[in-house]
Amino acid sequence: MMAEERPVKRAIELTVNGNPATVTVESRRLLLDLLRDDLGLTGTHEGCDSGVCGACTILLDGEPVRACLLFAVQAAGHRVTTIEGLGTEEHLHPVQAAFRAEHGLQCGFCTPGVVITVVHFLQTHPQPTRAEIREALAGHLCRCTGYQFMVNAVERAAARMGSST
Amino acid sequence: MKPAAFAYVAPQTLDEALAQLAEHQPDARILAGGQSLVPLMNLRTVTPAMLVDINGVAELDVLRVEDGHLVLGALIRQQRLATSELIEERCPLLAEAARRVAFPAIRSRGTLGGNLAHAEPGAQLSLVLLALDAAVTIAGPGRRPRTVPVAAFHRGPFVTALAADELLVEVHVPTLAPIAGCAVQEYRRGHTGPPLVAVAAVLELADDGTIGLARLSVTGVAEVPLRLRVEEADLVGNAPTGALFDAVAQRAAAQVRRGDAVLADVPLRQRITHALAARALAESHHQALQRRRNV
Numbered sequence: 001m002m003a004e005e006r007p008v009k010r011a012i013e014l015t016v017n018g019n020p021a022t023v024t025v026e027s028r029r030l031l032l033d034l035l036r037d038d039l040g041l042t043g044t045h046e047g048c049d050s051g052v053c054g055a056c057t058i059l060l061d062g063e064p065v066r067a068c069l070l071f072a073v074q075a076a077g078h079r080v081t082t083i084e085g086l087g088t089e090e091h092l093h094p095v096q097a098a099f100r101a102e103h104g105l106q107c108g109f110c111t112p113g114v115v116i117t118v119v120h121f122l123q124t125h126p127q128p129t130r131a132e133i134r135e136a137l138a139g140h141l142c143r144c145t146g147y148q149f150m151v152n153a154v155e156r157a158a159a160r161m162g163s164s165t
Numbered sequence: 166m167k168p169a170a171f172a173y174v175a176p177q178t179l180d181e182a183l184a185q186l187a188e189h190q191p192d193a194r195i196l197a198g199g200q201s202l203v204p205l206m207n208l209r210t211v212t213p214a215m216l217v218d219i220n221g222v223a224e225l226d227v228l229r230v231e232d233g234h235l236v237l238g239a240l241i242r243q244q245r246l247a248t249s250e251l252i253e254e255r256c257p258l259l260a261e262a263a264r265r266v267a268f269p270a271i272r273s274r275g276t277l278g279g280n281l282a283h284a285e286p287g288a289q290l291s292l293v294l295l296a297l298d299a300a301v302t303i304a305g306p307g308r309r310p311r312t313v314p315v316a317a318f319h320r321g322p323f324v325t326a327l328a329a330d331e332l333l334v335e336v337h338v339p340t341l342a343p344i345a346g347c348a349v350q351e352y353r354r355g356h357t358g359p360p361l362v363a364v365a366a367v368l369e370l371a372d373d374g375t376i377g378l379a380r381l382s383v384t385g386v387a388e389v390p391l392r393l394r395v396e397e398a399d400l401v402g403n404a405p406t407g408a409l410f411d412a413v414a415q416r417a418a419a420q421v422r423r424g425d426a427v428l429a430d431v432p433l434r435q436r437i438t439h440a441l442a443a444r445a446l447a448e449s450h451h452q453a454l455q456r457r458r459n460v
Contacts, residue, residue, distance in 0.1 A: 007170040008172070026170060027170075027171055027172065027173035027216070028167065028168040028169065028170050028171055030167065030168075030207075033167070049166065049167075049204070049207040049208070050204040050207065050208070051200055051203075051204055051267075051270075051271055052357050054268070054270065057270050060273075063244075063273040064269055064270040064273055065270055065273050065274050066200075066270050066271065066274075068203075068207065069199050069200055069203040069204065069207075069274065070199065070203075070274070071173070071196075071199075071203075071216075073173060073175075074199075074218065074220065117269070117270065120269075121269075136269070138268060138356050139267070139268025139269065139270055139271070
């Protein structure tokens with residue numbers, strides 16, 4: 001195998017939650033680890049490193065992606081949105097507020113990825129059926145909630161966000 | 166676990182990509198969507214010394230109709246296959262299969278070409294492209310592109326006709342008639358990964374109500390996805406009845422030649438194939454009736 005003695009690092013520029021970020025990384029650096037370790041945005045979680053569990057889901061140029069399956073260098077020049085970019089403790093995103101109101105989380109480990117997916121999902125499905133919501137949540141493994149209250153939370157968010165337009 | 170170190174290049178043209186791939190054999194791999202490759206790299210199941218990132222090769226991201234064919238670039242994202250109005254109109258079976266691939270966050274990056282080249286058993290896109298008589302165009306360094314029917318492209322589990330220095334660049338898919346009904350039926354163990362067994366069907370009704378065209382393919386029952394041409398011939402020219410579908414489905418089940426002791430042995434896969442084929446034919450027929458009424 002053609003291994004390099006000293007891995008080459010390169011500086012990349014990307015936009016994270018609306019802010020420019022410049023980081024120097026090896027090519028093997030996962031976007032997930034850039035966000036958590038290089039930028040301190042620990043809201044995005046590492047569950048499986050295989051794209052299966054959904055805990056690392058973020059938005060790349062507005063589309064949901066698994067941060068564990070992207071190399072940081074691939075995000076150069078692109079826009080990343082993490083859970084921190086959706087809302088704050090003082091100003092929760094309507095989806096976050098709905099999850100809180102409907103007890104759609106317990107330990108919270110899967111929640112940031114779920115909220116990211118739901119935010120995107122509601123853009124294209126503003127009045128979803130419960131079946132559509134369950135389908136949308138299928139890419140997220142949750143060990144705590146049993147999903148029912150999550151579905152309720154998404155319905156509540158859809159109703160609230162619909163009525164505000 | 167994190168990936169082992171690798172060199173990384175991001176060419177902007179197909180020729181550059183092929184040159185990079187050729188220069189760094191045997192340790193270079195193509196990075197397209199990464200949804201199959203990166204999990205393997207994260208576990209260090211594969212440790213390529215170089216990745217050739219083709220996401221910037223714009224000429225691979227095409228979608229057009231040409232002479233009754235859909236021409237699909239290898240870089241088309243699976244989510245685009247699932248939501249494109251053009252594909253839904255001209256080849257709804259492909260859209261149906263794409264909607265069943267993994268989850269939205271996977272489909273936003275996963276590509277048509279990457280999925281085909283990875284050739285995982287049970288892959289839905291391979292299943293329907295086989296039923297649709299699709300062909301793939303393969304490019305190699307310094308030589309003319311070659312075209313391979315999907316039937317010849319799959320050689321075994323995770324094995325295709327691609328040589329190490331070749332790149333799948335396009336897929337050509339004959340379009341379906343507006344009156345064609347189609348269906349995909351899957352058998353799954355859990356939600357993640359491709360189905361264990363799946364069947365794809367297309368049915369078109371002739372003016373006299375008999376079956377004018379039939380396509381049937383199954384995956385998960387042999388080393389490669391199977392096109393069931395004998396069973397298709399059994400359908401064409403006959404009245405579309407439940408009894409016919411059941412008889413054909415039974416014959417389809419007899420084609421099962423691979424099973425395993427852990428997930429599903431051959432007798433179980435035969436029962437599954439029988440059930441899925443019967444359902445797929447019934448569903449295609451139902452859709453074909455609706456489409457004839459709408460025309």
